[in-house]
Amino acid sequence: MSVPQPRLAGDAFPPGRDALLTALAEWLGEPAPTPGALGLVNIEGFRAINIEFGHETGDRVLAAVVDAIHGMLRPNDRLFRIGADEFAVLLRDVRNPRVAELALERLAACTRMNLAEDDGYVPVRSRAGMALFPEHGCNAAALLRHADAALHCAVEQTRPWCLYDPQRQAEQAAWLGLKGDLETAIRDGALAMHYQPQIDLRTGRLAGGEALTRWHHPDRGFVPPDIFVPLAEQCGLIDALTYWSLNAALRQCGMCRQHLGCVTVAVNLSARILHAEDVVPLVKRAMTIWNTQPGTLTLEVTESAMMEDPAAALKTLQELTDIGVTIAIDDFGTGHSSLAYLRDLPVHKLKIDKSFVLDMANNRHDQLLVRSIIDLAHNFGIRVVAEGVENDATLALLREMGCDYAQGYHIARAMPADDMLAWIGASPWAAARDLP
Incomplete structure (x- = not known):
């Protein structure tokens, strides 16, 4: 008002x-x-x-x-x-x-x-x-x-x-105890990058993968991203974590390109870093170091992150697009969905949240919703990625609906870069192709 x-x-x-x-x-x-x-x-x-x-x-x-x-x-x-x-x-x-x-x-x-x-x-x-x-x-x-x-x-x-x-305060206190350990892990490169393949549904071939940062704590074991990413934001480590993730993903993507030709890598961008003043120089620096070609890097941002400050998001996303970054809306349908940002923001891909995909083979309402999202995105010239594909029936439905890309356990779980290369060599999605 x-x-x-x-x-x-x-x-x-x-x-x-x-x-x-x-x-x-x-x-x-x-x-x-x-x-x-x-x-x-x-x-x-x-x-x-x-x-x-x-x-x-x-x-x-x-x-x-x-x-x-x-x-x-x-x-x-x-x-x-x-x-x-x-x-x-x-x-x-x-x-x-x-x-x-x-x-x-x-x-x-x-x-x-x-x-x-x-x-x-x-x-x-x-x-x-x-x-x-x-x-x-x-x-x-x-x-x-x-x-x-x-x-x-x-x-x-x-x-x-x-x-x-x-x-929650007690849990937060426990998280804060991890701050020093996370800072050390980022500095010493003790984090790991895993990749979940994305396939092109038009050709059935590998299109790229989503890079997912993993942290195996020496004492606590596996620490989920929904714990250490908010911790990094809270403790001022999100810039360092994002820069590490970008460098790891782009370095390994460059290595994969030697074997596969053109593949893309998607990296998640947190709400906090999206609105940071130095996010564009940070991304540009990482791309320069690893000689990343335009269109190779996709940055995934959530609806809620963009709608928190649409004007600032528009400026940042346009600057990222200008240096050759592809922008994807992550978890579409779970945040503050708005046709305005599909019209106004430089968005190239839209990821349908897995909550709409998991049961769509048995749920007509989910089918109608997914089909509507695909048609809407295509009307705006936006490509669509479906997350959470866990069976062949869902894959077939998505292909029939004209969805562009898919990822999920039915295709492959997230895995280290070396394992992904081995998986590609043995999988029916072995051959990569250039994206349009």
């Missing part, structure tokens, strides 16, 4: 951290304090707003957020500004998690707006976290720490809000 410019006065901003600590002490020091909640709200990209639009606009953003939050508070609730771009809300009489979740939803919704400017508008987005008294802490320090943990959870998971979860 678009909102008018808010009022801006010297007393427009609420009291600060000291006032919050005093209010917490008074509340928790009562003989029988009522249950309640402490919420934290952080404005995303506030420093960038100040730089791009000026500090006066930044002040108007702050005033608009203050007005919005005040509009949802009850008479006994209080608002504090505890940082340059962070606010705290003290909510009395919150007696169960569901009420807290409703409050978080309202906080996130009311602080999402487009602030009117003379030549357009400034998008304002925020994230919120909350901890409950007494469930999540009985003193000010614990409530602040746990509300802050919930806020970081929202940022990490790219969600508008999070309520503190003690179990």
Whole structure:
């Protein structure tokens, strides 16, 4: 929604951290304090707003957020500004998690707006976290720490809000213990790259493979990517991990090309790295080192990563396309599907999520959905990859529907590069061909 410019006065901003600590002490020091909640709200990209639009606009953003939050508070609730771009809300009489979740939803919704400017508008987005008294802490320090943990959870998971979860916090602490080990593994090249083949359904021949980073910890054994990738994002290692993955995949792809001719390699790009300022130079540097030919490298990005900031995604993806990178939408249908990005973004491939493919041989609704996605993509000139192919009936259906490429256990599981070369030599999909 678009909102008018808010009022801006010297007393427009609420009291600060000291006032919050005093209010917490008074509340928790009562003989029988009522249950309640402490919420934290952080404005995303506030420093960038100040730089791009000026500090006066930044002040108007702050005033608009203050007005919005005040509009949802009850008479006994209080608002504090505890940082340059962070606010705290003290909510009395919150007696169960569901009420807290409703409050978080309202906080996130009311602080999402487009602030009117003379030549357009400034998008304002925020994230919120909350901890409950007494469930999540009985003193000010614990409530602040746990509300802050919930806020970081929202940022990490790219969600508008999070309520503190003690179990998740314990798991996160265990993950953080892996930080040093992951940093060492990246530095020493102790990670491994596995590849899952993709076949061209028109010819039945190998088209390329998806590169999947694997980590076998010396003490913990196999560490799944859905643990170490978020850990890398959280601990500032995602640039190093992505650069390692790109170099490993492009180096091994170059070696495979000597045996197979033209093959492609697909590498996943996390949401965090997609919106990093140096992602294009990082990719370009890796391509230069391994003399990667245009069209050889595919970068897979999720719908949610692109829709988080469509304007920034458009700029980054266009720059990647300009240096010869193929762009694929990963897990299509599970995120914020939008025809707009199929029209506006430089997308070359679309990957149908395996949840729609696994049972399509027995499920007419899945068949209709997959066929519709294939037709839609082809109407935009976009090629389609189906994930999760686990039987010949599904493969035959996809071929009949005109799907371009397929991957899944029925074709092959992910495997090290040497094993993939051996698999190619013994498989019916041995011969590679140039892609159109």
